[in-house]
Amino acid sequence: MVRLTRAQQQERTRAAVLVAARREFAEYGYGEAKIDRIAERAELTRGAVYSNFAGKRALYLAVLADAVERARASAEPPPESPDSVARALGAFARVWLERLPLAGDTPGSGHLQLRSLSGVLDTEPARAALAELVCFEALLLALALEPDRAVRTRTVRLAGLALTLLHGAAALAENAPGVGDPFDLARAAEHLAAITLIDDAGPPHLPFVAPARTADDRWAAPRGLYDEINGRPVNLGDDGVVVVLGVGRLSAAGEAVRSARLRDEVTLVVVTSDPSETGRLARLRIVDLVACLRRVFAAGELPAPRVVFDDGGTVATAMGRDRVDDATEVAIRVRDGLIVARADGRGAGHAVAVAPSAPHKAVDTVDPPSATY
Template identity: 75%
Template sequence: MARLTRAEQQERTRAAVLVAARQEFAEFGYAEAKVDRIAERAELTRGAVYSNFTGKRALYLAVLVDAVERARDAAVPPAGPPASAGQALGSFARAWLERLPLLGDTPGSGHLQVRSLSGVLGTGPARAALAELVRFEALLLALALGPRPAAAPSPGAVRRAGLALTLLHGAAAVAENAPGTGDPFDLARAAEHLAGTALGDDPEPPHLPYVAPATTAEDPWTPPGGLHDEITGRPVDLGGDGVVVVLGTGRLSAAEDAVRAAEPDDEVTVVVVTGDPAETGRLARLRIVDLAACLRRTFPPDRLPRVHVVLDDTGTVPAALGHPPTDTAETAVRIHDGLVAARATGRGAGYAAARHPSRAPGA
């Protein structure tokens, strides 16, 4: 039998650790789980576990990410688009609510099923990232619910999508501690009604007039390859005309201003980066991939959000732009004819790059 390569052996070890960790967390829950027991279950040393995962929190998030990636890849799109925004929200809610734990589940397995983060996010940056992710999820859901041809959602539409997500996460929080609470059919009907809730549109955010304009450029651009959109699963080519916005996990809410400022025919790509791929990066992957799984079950491929979302765990895109991948990263470029036609960095960078004329200098 041929000997395994180092990479193959590491992948086999990682897979064994994930299986053992899933069993441990299902039995004991996050708080009571022990890394030593996970190593014993996998018939590995404690060091072998830590060579693949930085700690229990990273391992727990990896177990959840593995589960949501499987769910997303198995998602079957509907035969046609929902007839209305209300019907779409109801269908989205039904797909989302399938995760609610049942009465017979153990507490640990119920927590895994509901993707529970209770007691997991102990740091300020992780909590801040979660708050930004919730706002980013609302933007993506609002984009899917919007009319075609695709248009930037109004602030009211994003708030309605946020209300629906709050309803669903609230139901999950209750069911986590009291399985069987809440009728999924009632919750789905409630989500349908939220589509017609009149919230009104907020005025333009007061900081936007003070955002510095993007700097005109004419720079060669060789984008990293091998990227794909987490929502559709399709390859992403950052060399085409459009706007590329690089946002750290602590600045994802800035995507809304960039999307709203973009021209109707712009390809907008949000590249999510972090200085902590093991934990904050996995948190971002967990939330975005989980949302994508429900979106794929609700909307046909041509009705998924028009914004591309790239999870850049290794920071290749910001490196190509000359910036580090930090949790507070905020930089953007406008691409035209294979060149960087405009650059912006700092607060409002995506908005500034999107507002810059799409024609190349001198065109």
């Protein structure tokens, strides 16, 4: 008889709970699902379920996150990306709309297939986090639509419109399965590219953001982190900008990305004070989007900024930040293994992105920012 280690036993228990929970949610939906029945399905005690998941909401988010992780792992990139923004939007919409339930699906299974959050996010922090995540998703989609240039605010707004169209179709399909032709919706997404949108001046607070503080500190870059977009290990010692953002500040990612220099390696580190729920929500939404992007865009044309989940807050700790929460925004510029600039608070990513790339260097005229607002 093979004796399992504690970690192996916990992983087996967690997997059994996820399988049982998926069946429970598919049959009863989120609202009517019961932890007791999930424990019974898994042939475990109620306590065993709660030892792995904080509650029903955390468990539901874990079920969805597990599904999108599998989808990402199986996503096959095309040999080449679409040759226009319009075609890319249409291709993305077709992939995304595969989740729409059919008329014969049960409500519970349809909700799971849609990654539905209806009735799940019933707290203000969770709803605020979702709003920030939608902004972040629009940025990532925009970066894929314009891989060869600094992303424009117009393209981010266009990506946001496309996501609004798709999520609106999902909300309708949740209550009226079979309504709405996916092919018509995909064509509508293509036509969004022709909408006239302006490149606005950007967030009004940026001119008032305090400059980054000059530094000359050795950077002990944490290891064991992975880029959620391409799946490769992340070396935070690379020259560039590292921005740690709480889930409640993810919309600030665009400020850092658009202000960074063309040769900068930009790493966006996502943190939260509640990994079991808010953290799983962030993982669910970001990984789901990445799974779709991987099926539309060639591997070399996925969004360039690296996205890292840091549930333990190790990156912020290495920067000297004792604790993180959903409002965290702290950033550094790294050059030759040194931290050469630091900033924290609102606009920190932007401040570090426009900071000189070497200690005590007043002006960097050779390597200008990649874009301005």
